[in-house]
Amino acid sequence: MSKAAFGIDIGGSGIKGAPVDLKGGALAADRLRIPTPQPSTPDAVADTVAELLGAFDIADDLPVGVTFPAVIQQGVARTAANVDDSWIGTDVDALLTERTGHDVFVVNDADAAGIAEIEFGAGRKVKGVVLVATLGTGVGTALFVDGTLVPNTELGHIPFEGESYERYVADSARERDELDWAAWAERLQGYFSLLEFLINPDLIIVGGGVSKKHKNYLPLLDLRAPIVPAGLRNEAGIIGAAALARKAAKKNAKHAE
Numbered sequence: 001m002s003k004a005a006f007g008i009d010i011g012g013s014g015i016k017g018a019p020v021d022l023k024g025g026a027l028a029a030d031r032l033r034i035p036t037p038q039p040s041t042p043d044a045v046a047d048t049v050a051e052l053l054g055a056f057d058i059a060d061d062l063p064v065g066v067t068f069p070a071v072i073q074q075g076v077a078r079t080a081a082n083v084d085d086s087w088i089g090t091d092v093d094a095l096l097t098e099r100t101g102h103d104v105f106v107v108n109d110a111d112a113a114g115i116a117e118i119e120f121g122a123g124r125k126v127k128g129v130v131l132v133a134t135l136g137t138g139v140g141t142a143l144f145v146d147g148t149l150v151p152n153t154e155l156g157h158i159p160f161e162g163e164s165y166e167r168y169v170a171d172s173a174r175e176r177d178e179l180d181w182a183a184w185a186e187r188l189q190g191y192f193s194l195l196e197f198l199i200n201p202d203l204i205i206v207g208g209g210v211s212k213k214h215k216n217y218l219p220l221l222d223l224r225a226p227i228v229p230a231g232l233r234n235e236a237g238i239i240g241a242a243a244l245a246r247k248a249a250k251k252n253a254k255h256a257e
């Protein structure tokens with residue numbers, strides 16, 4: 001089996017995908033981005049995912065990994081914080097497999113980004129507890145112990161002033177409240193101090209689109225653990241989803257032998 005797979009990242013505003021070279025952990029071609037349909041119902045999103053895949057000339061048996069911004073258990077979405085509520089209870093895996101004709105593997109978006117960081121990015125060869133937090137429309141988290149993922153941690157939803165903490169610290173909150181970097185960093189300080197108090201990570205990796213601008217806010221944070229930007233920036237979701245899809249395909253092939 002070749003060291004290639006396709007990764008798709010479903011977000012609140014865009015659906016992005018590209019073939020991935022899993023030897024180097026990098027995109028193998030320019031990624032394509034299509035705006036997320038609104039409302040982001042299962043039907044509309046599945047059509048967009050099929051459209052995106054159709055734009056690439058890929059083999060029918062190329063593993064396809066897809067991230068989704070919700071708790072995913074056995075392929076089924078259990079929450080829907082920043083997508084249409086009708087996703088709750090939807091078998092995302094089955095829906096996308098049927099609609100695209102490819103064997104799709106679905107994973108929580110932050111978990112996918114975390115996997116990519118652990119395999120190819122800022123978390124490579126790091127022992128101990130690593131926390132990956134993605135700051136975007138919401139806040140996603142992925143927790144690793146010696147490189148092993150504890151799936152579906154939802155630490156962006158720790159309650160804060162009667163709401164989820166992500167409503168206060170996500171990048172979308174920075175934009176909504178027109179915060180300058182210092183004011184946003186102050187909010188992040190409170191959030192990451194709380195996470196540090198609760199789980200004592202050895203390393204914190206910050207991902208999401210805003211990780212590109214890390215120099216504006218990470219140096220303002222004062223934490224015990226080192227806090228670093230994601231090595232793969234915003235491509236981590238695509239790369240992690242592709243890596244997981246390839247592993248799942250290999251496992252299935254073995255079982256079929």
Ligand code: BGC
Nearest residue numbers: 069070071081110138139140
């Ligand atoms: C969702 C998580 C997701 C995160 C980032 C949160 O609102 O509950 O599942 O990982 O947003 O997209």
